[in-house]
Amino acid sequence: MAKRIYLDHAATTYLDPEVKMAMEPYWEKNFGNPSSLHQEGMEARKALNTSRKIVASLIAANPDEIIFTNGGTESDNLAIFGVAGQYSDLETEFPSGIITTKIEHHAVLNSCEVLEKRARLPDGQARLPAKQGFEVSYLNVSKEGIVDLKELKKALAKETILVSIMYANNEMGAIQPISEAAKIIRDFKKQNNLASLQPPFFHSDAIQAAGYLDMNVHRLGLDLMSVNGSKIYGPKGMGFLYAKRGLKLAPVIHGGGQERGLRPGTENVAGIVGLAKAFEIVQKNKEKEAKRISGLRDYLIKGVLKKIPRSFLNGHPILRLPNNANITISGVEGESLILYLDAAGIACSTGSACTSQSLEPSHVILALGKSKEASHCSVRFSLGKKNKKSDIDYLLKVLPEIVKKLRTISAVK
Numbered sequence: 123m124a125k126r127i128y129l130d131h132a133a134t135t136y137l138d139p140e141v142k143m144a145m146e147p148y149w150e151k152n153f154g155n156p157s158s159l160h161q162e163g164m165e166a167r168k169a170l171n172t173s174r175k176i177v178a179s180l181i182a183a184n185p186d187e188i189i190f191t192n193g194g195t196e197s198d199n200l201a202i203f204g205v206a207g208q209y210s211d212l213e214t215e216f217p218s219g220i221i222t223t224k225i226e227h228h229a230v231l232n233s234c235e236v237l238e239k240r241a242r243l244p245d246g247q248a249r250l251p252a253k254q255g256f257e258v259s260y261l262n263v264s265k266e267g268i269v270d271l272k273e274l275k276k277a278l279a280k281e282t283i284l285v286s287i288m289y290a291n292n293e294m295g296a297i298q299p300i301s302e303a304a305k306i307i308r309d310f311k312k313q314n315n316l317a318s319l320q321p322p323f324f325h326s327d328a329i330q331a332a333g334y335l336d337m338n339v340h341r342l343g344l345d346l347m348s349v350n351g352s353k354i355y356g357p358k359g360m361g362f363l364y365a366k367r368g369l370k371l372a373p374v375i376h377g378g379g380q381e382r383g384l385r386p387g388t389e390n391v392a393g394i395v396g397l398a399k400a401f402e403i404v405q406k407n408k409e410k411e412a413k414r415i416s417g418l419r420d421y422l423i424k425g426v427l428k429k430i431p432r433s434f435l436n437g438h439p440i441l442r443l444p445n446n447a448n449i450t451i452s453g454v455e456g457e458s459l460i461l462y463l464d465a466a467g468i469a470c471s472t473g474s475a476c477t478s479q480s481l482e483p484s485h486v487i488l489a490l491g492k493s494k495e496a497s498h499c500s501v502r503f504s505l506g507k508k509n510k511k512s513d514i515d516y517l518l519k520v521l522p523e524i525v526k527k528l529r530t531i532s533a534v535k
């Protein structure tokens with residue numbers, strides 16, 4: 123097979139061999155159900171407990187604050203519907219408020235939208251009595267993709283039950299000021315005599331950040347935080363939600379008592395062991411790897427912007443994930459570029475893996491104030507631990523040729 127260069131780590135990563143090895147005993151040898159009383163069950167239960175301790179210690183939480191879920195989407199959903207289901211019954215005549223941003227992943231945006239729709243008929247009329255309904259505010263971001271905290275301050279109200287702001291954006295990599303947002307929420311609660319276990323609560327989708335950034339929930343000031351395995355060299359379909367002790371969540375899935383009834387169903391023990399191992403490895407290496415990979419990223423960005431006229435970086439130049447480069451190349455449709463690069467042995471993507479099947483413009487690039495056209499002309503290169511300088515050199519060699527060809531074609535059309 124011809125050599126492939128994988129530059130799409132924000133979509134998903136390969137499994138770390140060390141993670142695979144850690145998971146190995148739990149497929150066939152220690153296959154037990156952690157809820158069983160016998161020895162087989164005990165072995166599985168031990169692995170589950172150990173994994174929970176590992177994950178908790180990596181984010182400075184307690185083991186009972188970790189809920190394992192089947193992926194990042196599920197973790198986001200549990201945070202949003204969990205809080206909405208438990209805390210919407212405020213002593214107020216107004217709908218409960220949720221504050222999020224215009225650049226969230228669809229796992230957050232679509233969940234918020236469902237709550238909004240539940241509350242209103244298509245013509246905007248209230249479907250539910252106001253106090254049972256939901257109203258969602260979507261915060262704007264700057265041209266460089268950073269959330270506007272002045273808007274957060276203004277949007278906070280007595281009815282607000284949840285604020286959800288992603289830690290780092292999956293499309294253009296901008297890192298959000300989470301601890302500053304937390305302080306604004308804390309101050310708001312103080313001014314309104316609200317205890318820490320009263321809403322509003324602060325959730326962050328930290329899925330893209332988990333491989334590179336500080337994940338200490340106290341330093342970040344979070345009440346809820348979502349992480350998954352598939353972006354950190356762990357298993358796909360695995361994730362967890364951190365939920366502060368004492369914060370009550372309404373279950374989204376109904377069944378047995380696993381994960382305190384919040385994620386019922388037989389635990390994927392191998393997956394959980396893998397998730398914990400993967401998280402442990404990336405967190406241990408994060409400073410060194412962030413330094414190495416941001417060097418490669420800057421080399422990529424500088425190279426592309428220099429070699430390709432009318433190309434622009436999307437997202438903040440400094441406050442960005444060490445592995446993300448999102449670039450608009452005017453006059454070149456992102457989808458075509460991806461296919462030509464693929465044929466040349468390079469895997470990358472348009473904004474997000476989830477929208478690339480559709481020709482919808484990216485809501486994230488639009489939120490930066492760019493045109494629909496600019497959004498269609500954007501590509502994302504996301505680096506990972508196997509990438510070397512020679513990979514970037516190869517990209518910088520083939521990309522200008524492809525762009526030239528595509529620009530000629532579109533000029534003829």
Ligand SMILES: *Cc1c(COP(=O)(O)O)cnc(C)c1O
Nearest residue numbers: 193194195227229292329330350
């Ligand atoms: C990938 C991703 C998700 C979804 O996670 P899954 O494990 O695929 O369900 C949610 N949010 C962000 C920011 C992501 O990058």
